Amino acid sequence: MNIHEYQAKEILAGYGVKIPEGGLAYNTEEAIQRAREIEGDTWVVKAQIHSGARGKAGGIKVCKTHDEVEAAAEALLGKNLVTHQTGPVGKICSRIYIEAGSNITKELYLSFMIDRSTEGVIMIGSAQGGMEIETLAKTDPEAIHKIYIEPAVGLQDFQARKMAFALKLDTTLLNHAVKTIKACYRALRDLDANSVEINPLVVTENNELFALDAKMDFDENALFRRHKIAELRDNTQVDSREVAAAESGLSYVGLDGDIGCMINGAGLAMATMDMIKLAGGEPANFLDVGGGASAERTERAFRLVLADQGVKAMLVNIFAGINRCDWIAEGVVHAVKNIDMKIPLVVRLSGTNVEEGRRIITESGLPIITADTLADAAEKVVKARNEKVAQASKGE
Numbered sequence: 158m159n160i161h162e163y164q165a166k167e168i169l170a171g172y173g174v175k176i177p178e179g180g181l182a183y184n185t186e187e188a189i190q191r192a193r194e195i196e197g198d199t200w201v202v203k204a205q206i207h208s209g210a211r212g213k214a215g216g217i218k219v220c221k222t223h224d225e226v227e228a229a230a231e232a233l234l235g236k237n238l239v240t241h242q243t244g245p246v247g248k249i250c251s252r253i254y255i256e257a258g259s260n261i262t263k264e265l266y267l268s269f270m271i272d273r274s275t276e277g278v279i280m281i282g283s284a285q286g287g288m289e290i291e292t293l294a295k296t297d298p299e300a301i302h303k304i305y306i307e308p309a310v311g312l313q314d315f316q317a318r319k320m321a322f323a324l325k326l327d328t329t330l331l332n333h334a335v336k337t338i339k340a341c342y343r344a345l346r347d348l349d350a351n352s353v354e355i356n357p358l359v360v361t362e363n364n365e366l367f368a369l370d371a372k373m374d375f376d377e378n379a380l381f382r383r384h385k386i387a388e389l390r391d392n393t394q395v396d397s398r399e400v401a402a403a404e405s406g407l408s409y410v411g412l413d414g415d416i417g418c419m420i421n422g423a424g425l426a427m428a429t430m431d432m433i434k435l436a437g438g439e440p441a442n443f444l445d446v447g448g449g450a451s452a453e454r455t456e457r458a459f460r461l462v463l464a465d466q467g468v469k470a471m472l473v474n475i476f477a478g479i480n481r482c483d484w485i486a487e488g489v490v491h492a493v494k495n496i497d498m499k500i501p502l503v504v505r506l507s508g509t510n511v512e513e514g515r516r517i518i519t520e521s522g523l524p525i526i527t528a529d530t531l532a533d534a535a536e537k538v539v540k541a542r543n544e545k546v547a548q549a550s551k552g553e
Contacts, residue, residue, distance in 0.1 A: 158375045160389045161205040163254045165371035168348070172340035174355075175333075175367050179256035181205075188230035189223050191255035199258025202229035206248040207394040209289070209372070210240040216250070219258065226255065251393055259367060264357035265324050266290060267338065269306075269345045271352070278306040278345065280316070280338070284325040286357035312342040326360070333366050348386055349379035398442075398464055407446060407458060414439025416542055417462035417471040417500075419455075421446050421480060429474045432531050438539035441468050455488025459496055470501045470542035474534055475508070482506040482514025490521045501526060501541035505534035 166176045180191035192200045204216035211217050216238050218229040230253055239247035264287035272279040285293055285300050294301055302323040304316050314335070321334035337358070345353045354372040361367060380387040392400050402409030408423070412430075416438045420426040423445050430440040442465065446458050462471060475485045489504060505528040506514045518525055526541060528534035 158377055158380065158387070158390055159207040159394070160373055160375070160386075161207070161252070161254075161391065162203065162371055163205060164389050165353075165373040166368060168373065169341065169344055169353070169355075169368060169371055172344045174337050174340045174371075175365065176371075177257045177259055177367055177369065179254055182230065182253050182255055183251070184234065185227050185230040188253060188255055189227055192220070192223055192226045195255065195257045197257050200226055201256045201258055202226060202233065203254045203256060204233045204238055204250040205252045205254055206238050206243070206250055207391070208238070208240045208242045208248055210242055211238065214238055214240040216240070229253075248394055251391075259359060259369060260362040261357075261359045261369075262362055263360040264369075265326075265359070266293075266356045267320075267324070267341065267358045268352060268354040268356070269341055270354075272305065275305055277308055278312075278342070280304045280306060280312070280320055280342070282320045282324055284323070286359070290356070306342070308346075311346070312339060314339075317342075324358075326366075327364065329364060330360065330366055337366055337368075344373070348373075349376045349383055350374065351376055398461055402444070402461055406454075407444065407461065409445075409461060410443040411465065412440050412442050414441045415467050415469040416538055417441045417444075417465065417468040419444050419446060419458050419462055419471070419473045421475050421477075421485075425474065425476055429472065429531060429535070432535035433472070433539065436532075436535040436539040438535070438542055441465055455485065456492040456495055459489075459492040459498075463496065463498070463500075468500060469545045470503070470538050471498075472534055472538040473502070473504045474531065475504075475506050477506065477508030477510065477514075481509045482511045483517060484510075486514035486517035489525070490517060490523060493521075493523050493525065501538070501545055503528055503534050503538040503541060505529070505531065 163181055170176050178195050182188035182191050200220045202218045202220055204211055220226045220229055233250050233253055236250050237247040238250050266283040266286035268281045269278055282302050283300050304320055306312050317335045317338040320338055321331050326334050341353045351374050355368045357369050359367050359369045375386055396411045398411055399409050416433055418429060418440050420429050426443055426445050433440050442462060444458060444462060473489060503526045504518055518527055526537050528537050
């Protein structure tokens with residue numbers, strides 16, 4: 158789960174990380190009031206969306222007057238901001254963060270993230286901050302410093318000092334840097350975060366260390382014990398279909414293809430998407446219906462897939478273990494009748510009560526294409542999709 162910059166800063170500030178003075182605004186009046194409350198003659202207006210590269214997309218504006226703050230707020234609020242991380246769809250900006258301007262002398266990079274290859278935590282730092290770490294890794298890999306942390310032991314003082322030296326800080330800032338580094342690690346550890354990133358971590362003319370930007374994302378599976386973190390979720394920044402799926406207890410991820418998928422089991426879902434691509438198609442989604450197989454749950458899954466107007470064909474692939482194929486078949490027939498599907502549907506059933514499930518599908522009288530194997534199902538759904546597209550191009 159991702160959170161906004163201002164939320165991440167509030168969390169890190171609670172652990173002792175210094176942040177510039179700032180305030181949140183939902184409209185232009187609030188934006189002007191926040192600027193009046195912040196001392197100084199320079200303010201930075203930042204769009205709050207779940208994406209990096211906001212500056213390049215015009216989502217960060219430096220203002221010298223209250224009129225400029227008002228204009229910046231009007232230009233950002235309610236607008237769809239498109240960055241290379243959001244894709245062409247972009248994300249809506251419903252709130253902005255007004256922050257005091259900083260006189261920067263140096264920009265650094267600091268992050269912590271879970272490293273599954275070592276089953277630990279990796280700390281990454283660079284004396285060249287303010288740019289995307291992926292770009293820096295390509296252009297100057299030696300500028301990136303990595304330190305691996307054993308979770309059972311935790312971040313040690315010597316490791317924090319080693320990173321502080323790698324950031325090429327003045328000796329007068331070393332103690333402050335160590336405290337900042339340790340604070341970020343504690344936040345990651347205490348809150349079940351997957352990553353903490355500060356880019357840039359800046360040194361000001363007053364020789365202070367500030368987090369000028371901050372990102373955090375959290376393990377969804379741990380939110381049941383992190384209620385305060387779960388409350389920070391902003392559903393306007395998430396695919397509405399994913400929100401609806403979560404409310405129904407379904408696992409859904411939208412993709413760029415046009416073949417809808419309804420499958421039980423994450424592993425089978427991944428294999429099915431691979432087979433669709435191997436057959437020449439592109440999956441429109443990842444959808445794991447899990448162990449439940451009621452008619453209502455199946456219908457909700459169908460509606461979720463078909464909410465994507467770009468879906469040209471749909472594949473249902475069920476391997477029944479805990480489930481039963483006859484239950485699934487009844488749910489599919491119920492859903493197709495209620496929804497009045499206009500696109501081809503391919504169903505492949507295997508496992509418990511498979512013969513009864515196939516009988517229900519066959520005797521339903523519905524135009525459902527059946528398949529015996531996964532490869533057969535993938536080929537049939539891609540063929541059905543191609544025929545549907547060809548018909549559409551002819552205006553049929």
